[in-house]
Amino acid sequence: MQTEASSAGSESGSAASPTVATLSGYESLECYSDEKNRLLNAAVQLDMEMSVEKCASYCSSFISADRLYKYFGVEAAGWCFCGDNPTRDLNNVKGEGCSEPCLDSSKNELCRGQWAIQVYSVSSDFTPPMSFLDRLQLL
DSSP, X not given: OOEEOOOOOOTTOOOOOOBOOEETTEEEEEEEEOOSSOSSOSEEEEOTTOOHHHHXXXXXXXXXXXXXXXXXXXXXXXXXXEEXXXXXXXXXXXXXXXXXXXXXXXXXXXXXXXXEEEEEEEOTTOOOOOOHHHXXXXX
């Protein structure tokens, strides 16, 4: 799984602003509003070193040949949410609350703010990782 965050630093040498990560096998959607009834509510993880790639890996760890979370999202710097379908209409919130970086600062990625979630969906070129049962069969 590869991530890219494209952003240029300023000419004064200051650090580049965090960017929306691109991730092979996933399509980056938008920054959406969230609430107590979470937009993606099938699985959740808090990680003090959260990155977009780590969230994608967490959400894909539940899959089997016939089971795959179609969406994942990062929120409030360190939260990761997974789900099959959003629980309500996607409400694009561009701007306010959408500029928080992920806690893993080495990646320079946006993980959005409190009650604002950056959502990714599985794309047509997604290749699922080998499941635990598939790995056992190889032994």
